[in-house]
Amino acid sequence: MRVCFVTNFMNHHQIGLCDTLSRQFGIGNFHVVVREELPDEKKKLGYLDFEKSRDYIVCEYREPAKTRALIMEADAIIVTFSEGLKPIAPAVKAHRIIFWYGERLFKDYNVIKSFAKYLRALYYFKRYPNDHLYFLNASSYGEKDLMKIDRSYGQRSFRFGYFPVFDQLSNEPKSFSSDRLSLIFVGRLIPWKHPDFMFRCAETLEKHGIPFHITIVGDGEMKNDMQAYVASHTFQHGDILLQGSVSAAEVSTFYSQADVMVFPSDRREGWGAVLNEGMFNGCICLANQEAGATNFLIQDGISGFSYQNENEAIAKLLNIQRLKKENALAKISSQARATILDLWNYQVAGERLAQVIQKVYAKENVAGLYLTGPLSK
Secondary structure (H helix, E strand, O other): OOEEEEEOOOOOOOHHHHHHHHHHHOOOOEEEEEOOOOOHHHHHOOOOOOOOOOOOEEEOOOOHHHHHHHHHHOOEEEEEHHHOOHHHHHHHHOOOEEEEEEOOOOOOOOHHHHHHHHHHHHHHHHOOOOOOEEEEEOOOOHHHHHOOOOHHHHHHEEEOOOOOOOOOOOOOOOOOOOOOEEEEEEOOOOHHHOOOHHHHHHHHHHHOOOOEEEEEEOOOOOHHHHHHHHHHOOOOOEEEEEEEOOOHHHHHHHHHHOOEEEEOOOOOOOOOHHHHHHHHOOOEEEEEOOOOOHHHHOOEOOOEEEEOOHHHHHHHHHHHHHHHHOOOOHHHHHHHHHHHHHOOOHHHHHHHHHHHHHHHHOOOOOOOOOOOOOOOO
């Protein structure tokens, strides 16, 4: 069968998945339609341009007629929600199988913006007969939002996510032998990612006399204010390093040196691939439940820790320090790694997605095919 993946541009969270789908369906049966050139802002963030390195990628802005033909010839189409209905409208009318791949619909606090997304979703999902629509939720809140459009969508919704490509991991278990608790934040320094929560972590550890080091990796609009805070505060028991933006290889080094990866993003974080990264590197992840990835990836107290508010986060941070002193973090670190290596990765996701697409095409039941992880209900 022929499968087409339609997206605005290819990124490093999708390329491993698409490579796997290409292997599953075979050369000539899987294509990615890229609708626009990689934006400069994404290049500055370190995104790579994959268009010339993959034969299955076809650029709509260069070959519009070819891409239209590929979409119409496809038996099944995977399309990112941001692309909407327009590029695949003829295929939708022709009752092709459609897998909508996206985060939650209502992640914004802005009521007007959320209502606009609601109307947009109604237009996309209700304009044509919807018995051939399926949903790949790159957020633990995706199904909840979709059911506000149509409750039947809950029966056709699957757990999914974003799946970064990682370098080979060392087989050596992570060491937690240092007397100092080492924390890391990775991400843009913007309000909804809450990098300044790291300062409250520092103040708490200082208050309790716990030796610490905090590394903040990233850049953004909050940089100057955060620099001012660091310059005006001296800690007896620890220090804070504002590292700025670094390469992917350098980020891995910082992860390897950290005990705890703090992920404080709020509901505006549709997924949060840094959580994949932190767990892959064996960090003890302390993650906000409002972010889309947390409830899929973290089993609280088993593969990391999740929290509902900052007070709970601080309490769990102190608990992590207690567990470190008791030499009890290695098991959680190992489970975090296993979550990514054995289940939540692009190879598992791609193989499962290919099987689900083939079964749907054959009109077979896919309910309960997988009980956990990608493509589970």
